[in-house]
Amino acid sequence: MMTAAIHEQYTKEIYDGLGYFAVWMPNSPVALGDVGFVRGRRFHRMTSLADLGIAFETVGPGAAVVHSYASESGVEVSVNGDVATPDVLGIAPQLTVTVTFHRAHTTYLRAVDCTEEAIRDHLALQRGLTELRETGVWLGEYVVVTKLVRTGPAVIMVSSQAATRVEFQASAGDLAPLSLPVGSAGAGVGTSVGSSLAAEAVALDGGLTPFLELSALRRGLSARPRLRLRGPGTGSKPDGTSADRWELAPLSWEQFAEDGVPAS
Numbered sequence: 001m002m003t004a005a006i007h008e009q010y011t012k013e014i015y016d017g018l019g020y021f022a023v024w025m026p027n028s029p030v031a032l033g034d035v036g037f038v039r040g041r042r043f044h045r046m047t048s049l050a051d052l053g054i055a056f057e058t059v060g061p062g063a064a065v066v067h068s069y070a071s072e073s074g075v076e077v078s079v080n081g082d083v084a085t086p087d088v089l090g091i092a093p094q095l096t097v098t099v100t101f102h103r104a105h106t107t108y109l110r111a112v113d114c115t116e117e118a119i120r121d122h123l124a125l126q127r128g129l130t131e132l133r134e135t136g137v138w139l140g141e142y143v144v145v146t147k148l149v150r151t152g153p154a155v156i157m158v159s160s161q162a163a164t165r166v167e168f169q170a171s172a173g174d175l176a177p178l179s180l181p182v183g184s185a186g187a188g189v190g191t192s193v194g195s196s197l198a199a200e201a202v203a204l205d206g207g208l209t210p211f212l213e214l215s216a217l218r219r220g221l222s223a224r225p226r227l228r229l230r231g232p233g234t235g236s237k238p239d240g241t242s243a244d245r246w247e248l249a250p251l252s253w254e255q256f257a258e259d260g261v262p263a264s
Helices: 006-018 122-134 253-257
Strands: 034-039 042-048 065-070 075-080 094-101 107-119 143-150 154-159 164-171 197-203 211-219 225-229 236-242 246-250
Touching (some): 006 065, 006 107, 006 253, 094 154, 164 197
Antiparallel strands (some): 034 042, 211 246
16 A cells, blocks of 8 residues: 655645645745646646736635644644743743654644635636636636635644654743644744654744635536527437536545646
8 A cells, every 4th residue: 555645645634624725835835816737736836817817806814713733643742831920021931842743744733823815706707717718828727726824923844754853942922722832923943853854834923825725617517508500490409518608616625636627
């Protein structure tokens, strides 16, 4: 039995645990309206809606939330320091956070102040993309980023080896809850065995875009067969082909895992 590649394991765990497609590498920049294709569970940017002449409005950002994830039975987090007691100036103390990966290909993720942004009008976008498809500009395998998650301070680590241990400093004021901590904007991060990490994304000032939704044009399920004329007085009947009606819809996990939508 073949072992899944690191990015395959990571993207599947994030989808199962958080319900988003994960960007690989976790620190790769992505923007709303980016256009490209999916290969090997990776989004490959080719152009953008702006470059294709399609304007769009956005909705969001919404209320900030915290996203936490740790691979089951594979990650242990410990904290050394006094969380409850600030110093005499009222400043939260610095703590040492240790993350131990007991298995290879396991993930530790902690991101605070996460907000969602999305393209507002999917019907208008659908019309614009359909016009581009009719002129041959929009390729059948293209997908577009229609929703994006931006983080505040965040730490994302993926191990490449078992028995990998990472330590970093964090302010106690930013640990909520303590069992899954995150570094503050003033914290230092140092990995004890950085070469054993397959991926490490640390954004102490925020700004990562690690999760997204992808959408694609696909033939509308409600499209009716065309009528084929058979000549005067002979009537007509369906020719068995679908009308050129396209619908913009989010990719499913199966489509993402199987390299997006087939060109058609």
